[in-house]
Amino acid sequence: MSISKILNSLENSWERDDILLKIKNGLSSEEIVNEFLINNELQVKELNSLLKPDDINLLNQVETLSTCEAKLINKINNFNYVRDNKNNHTIYQKKISLSNRVPTKRISIFMINWSNKFVVIALLTISAIALSKQAWA
Numbered sequence: 053m054s055i056s057k058i059l060n061s062l063e064n065s066w067e068r069d070d071i072l073l074k075i076k077n078g079l080s081s082e083e084i085v086n087e088f089l090i091n092n093e094l095q096v097k098e099l100n101s102l103l104k105p106d107d108i109n110l111l112n113q114v115e116t117l118s119t120c121e122a123k124l125i126n127k128i129n130n131f132n133y134v135r136d137n138k139n140n141h142t143i144y145q146k147k148i149s150l151s152n153r154v155p156t157k158r159i160s161i162f163m164i165n166w167s168n169k170f171v172v173i174a175l176l177t178i179s180a181i182a183l184s185k186q187a188w189a
């Protein structure tokens with residue numbers, strides 16, 4: 053099986069709606085990732101056997117990119133909460149005007165299209181590293 057077929061299969065296994073539901077039900081990210089790896093163990097192992105050193109470097113770069121995006125989302129989320137309580141009314145008005153100006157559908161579509169790929173690649177990177185450590189042990 054080719055890398056692209058394995059990645060597509062893994063991406064289809066990583067349903068964002070299911071993941072969000074698990075998060076809402078109180079599962080930690082570690083539990084969600086471990087469950088995913090258990091359910092897709094054969095595909096992850098096969099993918100790991102097909103990865104070249106250049107692919108692993110690319111996965112590391114994508115993981116770093118995902119970390120940057122997560123930090124950006126966190127800062128955007130907390131941006132208006134930095135000010136003290138006296139400015140709450142002003143902050144609320146800014147949020148309303150910002151939400152009217154920002155094309156939220158474009159942002160959400162961008163995140164939906166790219167987050168799945170980044171998460172799968174990050175998970176694959178983590179599993180590849182773990183499997184490599186096991187192989188060398």
